[in-house]
Structures are given as C-alpha cells and as structure tokens.
Amino acid sequence: MPRSGAEARRRLQQAALELYREHGFDQTTTAEIAARAGVNERTFFRHFPDKREVLFDGEADLRAALMEAVAEAPDGLQPLDVLLCAFRRAGRILEDNRPFSEPRLQVIAKTPALRERELAKAASLTEAVADALRARGVPERLAGLAAQTGWAAFHHAAQAWIDDPSRSLEAHLSRAFDDLRTLSATMSPAQAAAESGGGRA
Amino acid sequence: MPRSGAEARRRLQQAALELYREHGFDQTTTAEIAARAGVNERTFFRHFPDKREVLFDGEADLRAALMEAVAEAPDGLQPLDVLLCAFRRAGRILEDNRPFSEPRLQVIAKTPALRERELAKAASLTEAVADALRARGVPERLAGLAAQTGWAAFHHAAQAWIDDPSRSLEAHLSRAFDDLRTLSATMSPAQAAAESGGGRA
Structure with a gap:
C-alpha cells in the first residue's frame, strides 16, 4: 500500500x-x-x-502558471507576445512531465467523454487568460480574441508535439505562433472588403 | 396539434x-x-x-454551408480570407434566424451542459473546416491552425453580437478578423526570439 x-x-x-x-x-x-x-x-x-477528473489533476497548476506568466511578462509586450511567454511556461510543465502528459493527451484525443471535459477546461482557462490580459491593460475586446487565438495556437502546438515528438513542445509552439503571424499577414482588410462588397461568398 | x-x-x-x-x-x-x-x-x-440536442438542430445546415463556402471561395485567396468568406455565409444563417439564434446563444452561454455540447460541436466543425482547407491545397500544418484561429474569431464575433446587437454579425465578424490582423501584425517573430533566448518567461 x-x-x-x-x-x-x-x-x-x-x-x-x-x-x-x-x-x-x-x-x-x-x-x-x-x-x-x-x-x-x-x-x-x-x-x-x-x-474523468483523474486525468485533469494538473489543471490548477497549469492555471496558476499561466496567470503568473501573463502578470509577470515584461511591460510593453504585445498581447500575443505575452501569451507566447505564458504558453512557453505552461508548455514546460507538460514537457517536464512528458512520460505522463504525452500518453494522457493521446488518450484524451481518442475518447469523446474526455475530449468534452478537456474542451470545457480549455474554455475556462481561456477566459482566465483573457481576464489576466485585461488586468495588464489590454483593451476588453482584444483581450478575449487574443486569448482564444493564443489558445488555438497552443492547442495546435501540443497536438503537433504528440504527432511529432522529435521537436520540443517549445519549438512547436514557436512555429505555431510564427505560422499565425504568416497567416494573418497575408489576410486582406475585412472591413474594407465588406464595405466595397468584396469578399462576400 | x-x-x-x-x-x-x-x-x-x-x-x-x-x-x-x-x-x-x-x-x-x-x-x-x-x-x-x-x-x-x-x-x-x-x-x-x-x-440538449433540441438546440443543436442547425448544425448540419451550418456544416454544409461552411463546407460549400470554403470549397467555392475564389482561387488564390489566402486561408483566413477563405474562412472569412465561409463564416460570413454561416453568420447570415444565424442572422436570418435571429429571433431564435440570439436567445439560443444566451441560453447556451449560461448552461454548462449545453456549453459542453456546443464546444464538442465546434471542435468537430473546426476539424471539418480544416479538411475543407486541405482539399483546397492549403498545407497540412497551416490548415489546422487557420481553422482553429478562424473559428476563434467567429466565436468571438458571435459573442460580441449577442452583447452588442446594434451592429450586425457581419460587422462584428469583419472587426474580429481585422483585430486578428492587428494582434498578429504587432507580434515579434517567435522562433528568432526563442533562438536568441529572448521571450522566455
């Protein structure tokens, strides 16, 4: 015993x-x-x-690490840069505990009941991250969008790390944020397109 | 009867x-x-x-509209521009049915059991959108990230539309995608920062 x-x-x-x-x-x-x-x-x-909860025990640690990292990120950083700092810290928790976190993510990905629970936890963490950004002075509207976008990149990077463990989670995370910049940099202005009638399907 | x-x-x-x-x-x-x-x-x-399912009846229509819009978007559009086209079309379904869709979103937002179901549906739709982007030739890695990011902006816009119905969902959607461009445009390159040791929390 x-x-x-x-x-x-x-x-x-x-x-x-x-x-x-x-x-x-x-x-x-x-x-x-x-x-x-x-x-x-x-x-x-x-x-x-x-x-279900037996696989989500680390959520409190992850939440605390994210909140602290957002609060402590250097002044003057842009919202998504603040989030990259925060997700790097969260990623190190996953990476340090890889023998557990990797099979855990695999099991969750293929079990609908666990996936539902994970999505609910992620939504709650995303809201907490948005609040932490607001507390840094990020405007209301941008804080929510930044948190959801940053979380999408973090989730994407974690999935890529499971599929390709030859690169570190940190490397996958950096690549996801760079991909996000690339994707957004090539976008057309949406409001201008809407006003001219362009871009409508 | x-x-x-x-x-x-x-x-x-x-x-x-x-x-x-x-x-x-x-x-x-x-x-x-x-x-x-x-x-x-x-x-x-x-x-x-x-x-629960009684409030999710429109999912099949939404999925069909999204798939069709992604497939039919003009050649040469960048991934997020394709998604803006697609989400505009999906948004019109919500907007045309506003007397039902607005209170529906309000009820979901405050009911954890419905919120869980909605998150699971959204995750499934996001995967379908990523597949539709891949079918257009968007590279594997970018398709998933673009779908998740685009969905984040769509979800954010729908929420903003509930909170501020004085603007159309289309206007909220255009603003969310423009905000996404602004957020990403001000980011620092992540991989370069990681290599130089900068950006670590």
Whole structure:
C-alpha cells in the first residue's frame, strides 16, 4: 500500500492512464483503477470525483502558471507576445512531465467523454487568460480574441508535439505562433472588403 | 396539434428555448417541452435524442454551408480570407434566424451542459473546416491552425453580437478578423526570439 496521500494520488493517476490505454476509458472501472494502484475504491473517491477528473489533476497548476506568466511578462509586450511567454511556461510543465502528459493527451484525443471535459477546461482557462490580459491593460475586446487565438495556437502546438515528438513542445509552439503571424499577414482588410462588397461568398 | 413533422419539430425547438429561458435548462423536462409544443413526449423523442440536442438542430445546415463556402471561395485567396468568406455565409444563417439564434446563444452561454455540447460541436466543425482547407491545397500544418484561429474569431464575433446587437454579425465578424490582423501584425517573430533566448518567461 502506498504510504502517503500524495503517493496514492500519483499511483491512481498512473494506473488510470495505463488502463485507459490498454482497455479504453469506457471499459475501465474505478475499482480496477484502485486495484492496480494498490488502494481501495474509497481511496479513489477521496482523491477524485469521477474517472474523468483523474486525468485533469494538473489543471490548477497549469492555471496558476499561466496567470503568473501573463502578470509577470515584461511591460510593453504585445498581447500575443505575452501569451507566447505564458504558453512557453505552461508548455514546460507538460514537457517536464512528458512520460505522463504525452500518453494522457493521446488518450484524451481518442475518447469523446474526455475530449468534452478537456474542451470545457480549455474554455475556462481561456477566459482566465483573457481576464489576466485585461488586468495588464489590454483593451476588453482584444483581450478575449487574443486569448482564444493564443489558445488555438497552443492547442495546435501540443497536438503537433504528440504527432511529432522529435521537436520540443517549445519549438512547436514557436512555429505555431510564427505560422499565425504568416497567416494573418497575408489576410486582406475585412472591413474594407465588406464595405466595397468584396469578399462576400 | 401541429400537422406536419417539420412543424412539430419547429414548435418543439421554440418551446424548449422558451422553457430553458424561463426556468433554466436543468429544471425543464422533455414532458414539459412536449406539452408546451402541443405534442406528446413520444413525438419529442422521435425528433431528438435528448433535451440538449433540441438546440443543436442547425448544425448540419451550418456544416454544409461552411463546407460549400470554403470549397467555392475564389482561387488564390489566402486561408483566413477563405474562412472569412465561409463564416460570413454561416453568420447570415444565424442572422436570418435571429429571433431564435440570439436567445439560443444566451441560453447556451449560461448552461454548462449545453456549453459542453456546443464546444464538442465546434471542435468537430473546426476539424471539418480544416479538411475543407486541405482539399483546397492549403498545407497540412497551416490548415489546422487557420481553422482553429478562424473559428476563434467567429466565436468571438458571435459573442460580441449577442452583447452588442446594434451592429450586425457581419460587422462584428469583419472587426474580429481585422483585430486578428492587428494582434498578429504587432507580434515579434517567435522562433528568432526563442533562438536568441529572448521571450522566455
């Protein structure tokens, strides 16, 4: 039996991840997770409300890291540069914990119930990031759009890192933000096009 | 009793939306929705699998409109310009149906269960849009990022339209895409910053 609460928690997470990969999320019970972790089922529920949350334990750390990084980014940085700083810090948390975070992202990507939970968490984190940008003085309207756009690039980079682990997450992140600049730089002005009647499908 | 299936369907959607606004989504039963629509509960389940789906009936139309608009956008347009065309067309569907789509978006925004469903639908639509861009010859890597970024701007514009209905959704959409250009234009190159050690938090 694991001796400390933190150790039991870590073993439950590892056991859940293994079982979800071996048998699939839907086929795995909390009793099986507890058994593999060497604890009883009551201990599982002392740590996690359900078998989805066992894979989302790191959200509080990620949120704290993002908020801190946005608040502490150098003065005068543009919103997306602030977010690149913040996502680099968040990315290092994922990268430092790669033996867990990589299979975790793979399991989530192929399990609709986990994907739904992840999307809800991401939406909540995106709103928190937007608030943190507003607290730095980024105008209301731009803060929300910047947060959603930056999150799209972060999510895209994390997915690319899963598919191509030969590059670091940081490298994928830099590339995603550069791709975003390239994509946007080649856009036509939207309001001007709308006024002249151009660009309508 | 409504005479045709299509009429029953429309009445069920209207009744559901009214009840969700009056009493909240969680407090409303399918029996109550059926009663207000003047049909029995079996008819509800002939049209919808559950009380969440009753608000997502337009997804197939939206998907078809987006796919068609991406495929038909003029040759030579840049990826985000193609998406602006496509989201303008999708926006017109929302705008033409404003008496339903505006309160619908409000109810979704404040109901976590509906928000989760909407996020899952949006993720699926974003993947479809990325595929449609790839079919136009947009490189693999850029297609996914462009779809996610474009969707972020579309979502942002729809939210802004709910909050400020004095401007059209099309005007909000044009502004969101212009804001995206502005945000990206002021970014520093990410890979160069990473290589020189700059930009790290």
